[in-house]
Amino acid sequence: MSSAPLLTSILTIVAGIIFFFLSFLFEWVERKAVARIQKRVGPYFTGPGGIFQPFVDFLKLLSKTEAISKGTELLFYRASPIIGVTLLTYGFLHLPFLSQSPVLNFNGDLLVIFIVFAFTCLSYLMAGLSLRTPFTVVGTGRLIVQYSLYELIFLSSFALIFFQAGSATISDIVRYQMINRPLVLYQPIGFIVAVFSLLAKLEKPPFDLPHAKQEVAAGWMSELSGRTLAYMRLIGNMDYLFSISLIVTLFLGGGSGPFASQIIVLWPIYFLIKALAIALVLSYIEGVAVRVRSILLPMRLGIPLTSLLVVQAVILAIWRMGLW
């Protein structure tokens, strides 16, 4: 989409601010949903239904004294939140949240997603390894293993999308879904696999090994405090929203829906509703999940999801060949 640079700048700022505040909303949704499953009330004090609690938590952490241990690699420690927040916001601008066309786009921008994934993980690694204590070392080690597993799965499921839509540009994939149908109807298995591997990416149960508190205290987050902790938590929230939005874009047709092409305002509303639905599904899995044993991680995450993707690929190939 070729728009004036000024418009792009304004849209960038608007989308960035929306991304920042929406990520707190999604944390609230997740906390409320998990609390309901666990017979608790969840946050309820700040704002209606405690809706502002995650944001207030963030502000409070910002104001806390930061304890930096001796021997911390300050470069890593300071750079990690910057990398994480910047890259995730940049990545979000490539998703069609506000309208059918993303704020930023170019040919083949699906590959930006991989850079964002890699750099988010890198920012965690840098935060974790800036001080090497037993807990951070074990936690970061687990993070690397987990990353190498879900990265492969994501890559493969995107390849299948590319295979069907015939384009690695996000806006083209959305347009393909609007002309035909959302990809979830063509690739249901791929959709399920992507949602499941999201749990691994976001370090949610049952794949919350990198910071499994009963095993490795806070894992790679053990040495963080104050504003760095606030920003690393923000990165976690942004990662959550970004990944869900990605699934909505690639599998659920973004904000498309009845009358969305006539009434422009409906696009972000539909998008949000779909994203909230996925957040609820994730929260439900979180609520009933038991953490996998670390040595069984490849068995529970890598092998079953990869083989499911192979099945999906075979089905897709047969279907396409029959069509051609």
Add this chain to the structure above:
Amino acid sequence: MGAVSLPKSDGTTVKLVPSESIVDAVKEIATTHPHLVGITAVHADSNIELLYSFDNFRGELRHLRVILPDKQPSIDSISGILLGAYIYEMEVRDMFGVNFNGHPLPNTRLLLPDSYPAGAPPPLLKTVTMDQLMKLLDSVQELQPPSPAIPITGSSRYSAESVVILPFGPYHPALKEPEHFALALEGEKIVEARPRIGYVHRGIEKLAENRTFLQALFLVERVCGICSFHHSWTYTLAAEKLLGITPGARAEYLRTLVAELERIHSHSLWIGLLGYWAGFDSMFMWLWSARERIMKLLEMIAGNRVNKSYITIGGVRADVSDEKLKIVQREIEEFKKEFKKISEAVMSYEPLWERTKNIGSFTAELAISAGAVGPTLRGAGIPYDIRKIEPYGAYPDLSFEVITEKGGDVLSISTVRVKETFESIRIIEQIVEKIPSGNPVPQTFFMGTSKEGEAFARTEPPRGELYYYLRGKVGSRNPYRVKIRTPTLPNLVLAAEALKGYTLADVPLILTMIDPCFSCEDRAIVYVKGMEPLMVKLPRSVPANLSLGCPI
């Protein structure tokens, strides 16, 4: 029956053994009586008397008594014969300064703080008064660096490159209470684990010697925050035997009622925590919300949720009306329904099985050698339950099953606990039906003096066999010696053994399958330099003419 006065050392059940031949005597006795209940040390008449108690899992106890001089006491270690003995020996070494030759951990402390001076007299000797102990701890200028639990260099079996010593605790989110495990890790695999406890020493055994029999009852209740009633009950059983007092039938039933409610709340607490340790927080929340019903019942009966202070020597402190018993009956039915629903859902949940089945496996032989008790031992298939083999309270009149499971892993122990909860519900239903009438509250609370003699008592708290030893001196208002052997101490030996070969991810589950209660084990003196203003003045011996202001 639960409490037995020890007969004189005539060679039948209590055998006097010379200190040189202790190893041979233990070897002989362990063939028929393999369960070491505990090693009790008493300092009396310039001697240190060691009492080794053995059980054959049928309640036929045999004891070995060794008398050592209190100057440089030394005896051979029996940990080569019975594995669990090493932790009892460490306790005696810390508290009485007895040197055990051939002990596997010759220089490591178990209970005493590292700041305790090396040459200072051990705290539980009768020659050490409270004032001396305070002065001694005051004189400590700096903390000694703790000796490493697993030496990395020197004669170590591991090369320093391949093994990481991971400190697990004293402050760790998986542990409810402070204790420390040094875990030698090769990658994520554990090759060795050594416990270090004693972070919450309170000196209860020493304090109890400075209080009257009745005051000590409220003190020992504070040994544990979960099985508090069982501690006071076991102490009461021993004291009643020593002092020759019998409680009424209704009192026995009411004691049993509170004890079984305590078992239900402890077991559902643990099963909930099993979910927490496995990374299944919802299970934790569900079970703890169900448990709240039991806590409210306890509050209704005893007026308090945790430290119930319900029992007294000779009875209980308040009767429970029929209306309240009806409420107990109604609420326990509701709890049963709720617990059944939750436990059936979670115990058949495959991901939870994966975390618990064949995790922390141990054999029955290892469990016996470590001296394991309670659900831990029953999870390996040995029906050892003090309620059955040495019935006390109202248990002789009540019918219940001793639950055992084959296997010996986290899952089998969890199953034992779930089934035992249902048995406890059955017991409570029977109590409400059968409870006799009468006055369970004694006319006056015991304020008298002791007789000469010794007695011990055992009960079955939720965690397993609890052992109290009491000695009285004629004409004294205070017990001469109170010895407490909590169930976690031997179970901890087993857990440390079971850890070997498993991964770090399994540590929380294996460590806690024994339902550890570390604070229960810690009964020594704690003292932290710089905390002087917070130190509570320890009470001196209670004067004989002291009247207790309140009617308790």
